[in-house]
Amino acid sequence: MLKNITMGQYYPVDSFVHRLDPRIKIVLTIAFIVAVFMVHSLVGYAIVLGFVYLTSRMANIPFRMLTKGLKPLRFILVLTFLLNLFFSTEGTTLIRLGFIHITHQGLSQAVHYSLRLMFLVVGTSLLTLTTSPIMLSDGIEMLLSPLKRFHFPAHELGMMMSIALRFIPTLLEETDKIQKAQMARGADFESGNLLQRAKAMVPLLVPLFVSAFRRAGDLAMAMEARCYHGGEHRTRLRVLKITQKDFIACAAMAGLILLIVVEGIIL
């Protein structure tokens, strides 16, 4: 039963971090990424690590949930490390072994880039683990809404994201059903080379598209029947409110950035 899938990687518990305004969380995540890029020493990374650890504790999220997010990236991480290690040839030489030429700068660059990449992933994971997809889409919509002045479709974008979220389980279930129906007619989705497999997808994809379009048409009509006429003069049931918690979170982030700056000057 595909009905029970959890969307994204949202970790549904209650916590200080979960209750923060999604807009603030998105902005703070960007600030965090900037902060990570300001770090130039291992002590700085230790500070960032400490910050991440504390945040995960406050979010009631097991630390291994964060590191789990890194797993699919392990090849890219290793690749980033190795590329920087072997292909930056400037600076003092550390090791020279045949064609292998490792420099001091190369090593430090390799460490920096891989650590930055890791913290980038961990930081955004913290956001998606603590914010439900629907809140996330609300937050993005609200943050983009000042751009409406320049005819940027912020409301439409938000509506699209939330409808997509609504229909993902429905379409997954439908995919499962169509796949089984074609298997009952002898279709084979599992064997053959790449081309054969791609061809085998046609009997699955065509009905799925047809159905998605039919659903879209139905939904558009149902929305119109319920007086939907775009974002103008529209009120919201869910209103995002900035609370004291959000100020505390902002202060904490400011603290982190200050620490990193100070550390950069001292060391």
Place this chain on the structure above:
Amino acid sequence: MDERIKVDQVSFTYEEGADPALTSIDMKVQPGEFVAVLGHNGSGKSTLAKLLNALYIPTEGAVIVCGLDTRDESRVWDIRQQAGMIFQNPDNQIVATVVKEDVAFGLENLGVPTEDMPARIESALAAVRMNEFADSAPHMLSGGQKQRVAIAGILAMEPSVIIADEATAMLDPSGRKEVLDTVRRLNRQKGITVVWITHFMEEAAQADRVVVVNQGRIARMGSPREVFQHIDEMRDLHLDVPHMTALAAELRKGGMPIPQDVLTVEEMAQEVCKLLCPSD
């Protein structure tokens, strides 16, 4: 008081040059009435439904809903607020990922102040007996429950008419019953006028009045008892009659004096009893 809905000499054609989907339809629905529109697939009954809340605009003639002409573009949103509509496919009319937010959708579109919403959502969900599911995800509900959420979404907008466009066609018998019972209760208790589009005879049998549509025209109109007496005509229209009405006709043919207009098992049992029950 004036009629809630007036359909006056309406014809409707989807594309220019195509055959008309509806031709010269005339009907009125009184406040508080429960009218069933009965017809086979492709008879034009769904087209008629969509004309009633300005989703379609008549090619000829006029549709007046609560005194508002659907051709008047400036009143479209008032008409749709007055005449709420539920559709056939339960999945394709739920917009939000949480039940109560879906109920709020119409209110948001009407620009109802945020602080007024929770009370209206709660009472709408209570009216369809779905309060306990306010925070559920719609895709975890049964078909009948989803349709009740759709009804709540309309109720929250405080309409005077509910149009159900084959709202039970995709449900199982218990889901069908659950949805029809809900709408009938709203009709009786809140006086909401109902236009119930269906191809199920048993559902039409429960209406105050039945309008039979065939090939885009009204073929017959009257109380269920009157309409279902015409067994052969109904079958010619690709429809059916309730089982008990058909059985009554068979028994009459065999010489048993059973009235032709019985609709339900209970009525049939009573009539048969009058003739056959042991007298004590």
Place this chain on the structure above:
Amino acid sequence: MPIRLNNVTHTYSEGSAFQATAIRGVNLTIEDGEFIAVIGHTGSGKSTLVQHLNGLLKPTDGQILIDGEDLNGEKTDRRRIRQKVGLVFQYPEYQLFEETVAKDIAFGPKNLGLSDEEIDQRVRRAMAHVHLDYDKYAERSPFELSGGQMRRVAIAGVLAMEPKVLILDEPTAGLDPKGRDRILSMVRDLHAQGGVTVIMVSHSMDDVARLATRLIVMSKGEVVATGTPREIFRQVEMMEKIHLGVPEAAKLCAVLREKGIDLPDDLYTPDQLREALLAKWKEVSPC
């Protein structure tokens, strides 16, 4: 080609928080030539059960034997069995995908690797079974047809596999009375003339009363009763307790018996009731 289910259980998402047992300890034998109706509430496990019969779902426990062969055995060719046991899903018209009706119906036979000539023959035969005129419809796009016609094309797509056993999951859902009768009479002909074993999932007690030779009643994932319509529909109380009810004629019969009219307790179709009531009427009526 009898189908035998030994203690079949199916649990979805086993071991996860969403674990749910859809069917539990099902024992059944389906013989050649039967017309079986599987009835039960939504969520009673009917659809899960029928998807086991051609190996689309594997039991988490128990065994399914088709012609004595274990369906989920390591050496079993499940695609060959899927050809013998055809399954028509609910709303099958949503699985159509080809440009023309003929090509869509040919999808199954093509997967079997048959010759073009044989495929063409099968498409023609399948279209005849579902009463679609070959010359008129073969080259049309299935997406231009009416809902009822699309459904018949989809059923033809399964019939073209020429299965020995045909399973239909609510084949009349969403159809109007005429469309429903057309599909049901088609299924009846396939069973009576084509010698196909039919297993039909249905919500309509009146339909199954007319058609089935045996009923399988499911409730909460278990088979709670099985027998001829006559045996099942006399158990009005049991059927109401599991919220299925009985055909209107059976209900009328029960009400009349309660009122003291001496009728047999196993009448369940309008025709049977008409005969019985008219016979009674002849006894009491003066002329």
